[in-house]
Amino acid sequence: MARIVSTLAFAALAAAAPLDARTSKHTSLIKQPDGPTEYQISLGPRPYYIVQNMTEGPLKQKLESCANGPFSVTGWSIGHRGGATLQIPEASAQNQEAGARMGSGVLECDVAFTNDLQLVCRHSLCDLHTTTDILLRPELAAKCTQPFRPANATSPASALCCTSDITLSEYNSLCSKMDGSNSSARTPEAYQRGTPAWRTDLYDTCATPLSLDGFIDLVDSFPGYRNFTPELKTPPSQVPMPFKGVYTQAQYARDMVNAFIRKGIAPERVWAQSFLPADVFLWISEFPAFGNHAVYLDEEGDTPETLVTAAARLPSLKAQGVNIIAPPINYLLTYGDATNSTIVPSPYATAAKAAGLDIIAWLFERSGPLTTVDARQDYYYSTFSQAVSHDGQLYEVLDIMANEIGIVGMFSDWSATTTYFANCFGLQGPYGENYN
Numbered sequence: 001m002a003r004i005v006s007t008l009a010f011a012a013l014a015a016a017a018p019l020d021a022r023t024s025k026h027t028s029l030i031k032q033p034d035g036p037t038e039y040q041i042s043l044g045p046r047p048y049y050i051v052q053n054m055t056e057g058p059l060k061q062k063l064e065s066c067a068n069g070p071f072s073v074t075g076w077s078i079g080h081r082g083g084a085t086l087q088i089p090e091a092s093a094q095n096q097e098a099g100a101r102m103g104s105g106v107l108e109c110d111v112a113f114t115n116d117l118q119l120v121c122r123h124s125l126c127d128l129h130t131t132t133d134i135l136l137r138p139e140l141a142a143k144c145t146q147p148f149r150p151a152n153a154t155s156p157a158s159a160l161c162c163t164s165d166i167t168l169s170e171y172n173s174l175c176s177k178m179d180g181s182n183s184s185a186r187t188p189e190a191y192q193r194g195t196p197a198w199r200t201d202l203y204d205t206c207a208t209p210l211s212l213d214g215f216i217d218l219v220d221s222f223p224g225y226r227n228f229t230p231e232l233k234t235p236p237s238q239v240p241m242p243f244k245g246v247y248t249q250a251q252y253a254r255d256m257v258n259a260f261i262r263k264g265i266a267p268e269r270v271w272a273q274s275f276l277p278a279d280v281f282l283w284i285s286e287f288p289a290f291g292n293h294a295v296y297l298d299e300e301g302d303t304p305e306t307l308v309t310a311a312a313r314l315p316s317l318k319a320q321g322v323n324i325i326a327p328p329i330n331y332l333l334t335y336g337d338a339t340n341s342t343i344v345p346s347p348y349a350t351a352a353k354a355a356g357l358d359i360i361a362w363l364f365e366r367s368g369p370l371t372t373v374d375a376r377q378d379y380y381y382s383t384f385s386q387a388v389s390h391d392g393q394l395y396e397v398l399d400i401m402a403n404e405i406g407i408v409g410m411f412s413d414w415s416a417t418t419t420y421f422a423n424c425f426g427l428q429g430p431y432g433e434n435y436n
């Protein structure tokens with residue numbers, strides 16, 4: 001589905017993209033704005049801050065050469081929970097708007113279900129007590145699986161509020177807020193706080209929650225060609241499946257895909273994800289046009305021992321029809337020498353490529369300043385944290401994943417950072433037609 005672009009705009013795009021965009025059938029390829037009144041991609045200061053902090057060398061020179069764009073939407077830049085989660089309440093309409101503006105070509109909705117079995121965008125079925133103001137709504141707070149308990153001398157403050165505790169219309173009445181809580185809180189009001197200092201409460205002003213249907217309509221309305229990546233959640237033990245004795249994980253998996261079918265969204269634009277192999281296998285067998293590029297999220301390798309097992313399992317996933325694997329960054333990178341000063345692709349990354357799997361990685365821009373990831377034992381840097389010490393290395397890390405491993409997409413909490421890099425290297429992301 002080629003997009004029509006003006007000659008002038010095309011020349012600019014071709015200059016930014018060494019890939020032959022003209023012959024590409026990539027559906028994420030976005031036409032440049034035709035004039036100053038058209039929607040423009042806007043990246044803000046952060047990519048420039050990162051480039052400035054890089055040590056001198058060819059990578060810095062290359063990234064500096066792209067400073068003036070042009071920047072267009074790219075499917076390589078995947079908006080995690082909307083793509084602006086670093087600063088804007090996750091999964092909200094405002095977050096999706098910002099991720100889209102920062103050039104994300106694929107936007108994410110984690111799919112949870114409500115008490116009346118409607119699908120909504122929420123990272124966990126049971127995180128409403130930290131991602132919304134539900135505890136400040138007495139009539140809704142009373143419906144929580146575990147209502148608020150204040151901190152006392154022996155126990156921290158706690159609560160557990162699930163999307164399955166309330167109806168869709170109740171869910172829609174909530175404010176989305178920055179994810180966080182205060183375990184010392186003695187009141188629901190005090191419990192609302194807890195945003196890490198390197199995020200911000202600046203936009204924590206009652207963001208709009210989204211249903212899955214609302215997400216699809218919103219993303220489809222953004223200028224430029226955008227794809228969707230819905231993630232089916234695995235309900236926690238407090239929400240045993242089948243829910244109410246009847247609603248099975250399999251039906252939930254079907255309902256998620258059917259929401260896109262009902263809206264007439266082409267399967268090639270939908271990157272269905274799950275941590276549960278059974279969900280992915282269901283899509284492969286029942287919805288092959290979606291299943292052939294469904295994304296299996298791998299979290300089976302969190303220790304050095306299990307990472308070896310997880311890598312060994314990859315060929316069998318491929319043999320069962322999985323084409324895309326999505327591990328966290330720390331599975332893909334490791335130390336390159338005994339002094340822990342260099343970073344190289346891990347044996348897991350090599351095994352995934354050897355198995356013929358495409359790789360989408362998560363999660364960029366989640367971890368705050370790189371100066372402190374080693375001291376904080378940040379998860380995403382855990383396998384190479386001693387080799388990173390300053391923010392300029394964000395692009396060194398991305399370069400190894402993009403240009404040495406060849407990942408086909410990167411989830412990010414701040415889409416501008418990934419969009420800048422992808423535009424500079426002509427990375428357009430995967431396209432669904434290629435998996436047919």
Ligand SMILES: *[C@@H]1O[C@H](CO)[C@@H](O)[C@H](O)[C@H]1NC(C)=O
Pocket residue numbers: 052053054055056371389390391392
């Ligand atoms: C990058 O930032 C660190 C502080 O985080 C600083 O020590 C270092 O000099 C900076 N490097 C460059 C090239 O600006």
Ligand SMILES: *[C@@H]1O[C@H](CO)[C@@H](O)[C@H](O)[C@H]1NC(C)=O
Pocket residue numbers: 149150151152153154155
């Ligand atoms: C402290 O809180 C815990 C958990 O909410 C509760 O079980 C316990 O009874 C409380 N202790 C006192 C002294 O109130």
Ligand SMILES: *[C@@H]1O[C@H](CO)[C@@H](O)[C@H](O)[C@H]1NC(C)=O
Pocket residue numbers: 182183184185186190193194
């Ligand atoms: C957390 O709550 C405690 C008790 O109300 C309070 O002393 C503390 O300042 C709060 N921390 C934040 C970050 O709001």
Ligand SMILES: *[C@@H]1O[C@H](CO)[C@@H](O)[C@H](O)[C@H]1NC(C)=O
Pocket residue numbers: 335338339340386
């Ligand atoms: C390198 O990192 C590994 C794993 O974190 C650690 O066990 C080892 O002591 C480090 N080596 C040096 C020389 O710092």
